[in-house]
Amino acid sequence: MQSLILPTLDQFSKASRFVGKHKSTITYFTSMAFVFLFVYTAQAKLTEHATFENMLAKTQVVDTFSGLLSWLIPITEIVISLLLIIPIFLKELKPRYYKLADKLNKIGLWSALIIMIIFTVYLSGIYLFAENHLCHCGGVIESMGWKTHIAFNFFFI
Numbered sequence: 001m002q003s004l005i006l007p008t009l010d011q012f013s014k015a016s017r018f019v020g021k022h023k024s025t026i027t028y029f030t031s032m033a034f035v036f037l038f039v040y041t042a043q044a045k046l047t048e049h050a051t052f053e054n055m056l057a058k059t060q061v062v063d064t065f066s067g068l069l070s071w072l073i074p075i076t077e078i079v080i081s082l083l084l085i086i087p088i089f090l091k092e093l094k095p096r097y098y099k100l101a102d103k104l105n106k107i108g109l110w111s112a113l114i115i116m117i118i119f120t121v122y123l124s125g126i127y128l129f130a131e132n133h134l135c136h137c138g139g140v141i142e143s144m145g146w147k148t149h150i151a152f153n154f155f156f157i
Contacts, residue, residue, distance in 0.1 A: 018033060031084040034112040038077035045074040076115065083108030113157065120153040
């Protein structure tokens with residue numbers, strides 16, 4: 001039986017220094033990954049809106065609210081994407097916008113985290129408890145298997 005290998009304090013310290021040195025780069029690439037994901041899926045949901053709404057209506061958990069959610073979900077994804085991308089342009093304009101840009105980016109990243117947790121809990125619930133395993137995430141993501149899709153979401157969390 002193998003014992004659990006825990007990171008040492010020194011390893012945590014090295015990781016912390018790395019993150020500290022590269023925080024803006026990590027934040028930038030994390031933000032862009034969420035922008036790509038949310039714009040891609042929002043576009044797919046809006047392009048195939050009737051299909052997306054019908055898939056939501058067939059899901060027992062959200063069927064009552066399918067009309068509202070079919071618009072609210074992609075609009076929320078677009079708003080979060082704007083919260084993540086606008087700070088990049090603000091920082092390019094003038095240094096006096098740095099605080100506003102950082103605040104918007106922080107709101108966007110927290111919103112992205114929250115919505116990804118909600119999506120993951122929803123997907124897990126559908127996978128575990130629903131009779132109809134319908135995915136309506138849009139685009140290529142829709143063609144993933146359930147376990148792969150949930151793992152994909154955990155990667156973004």
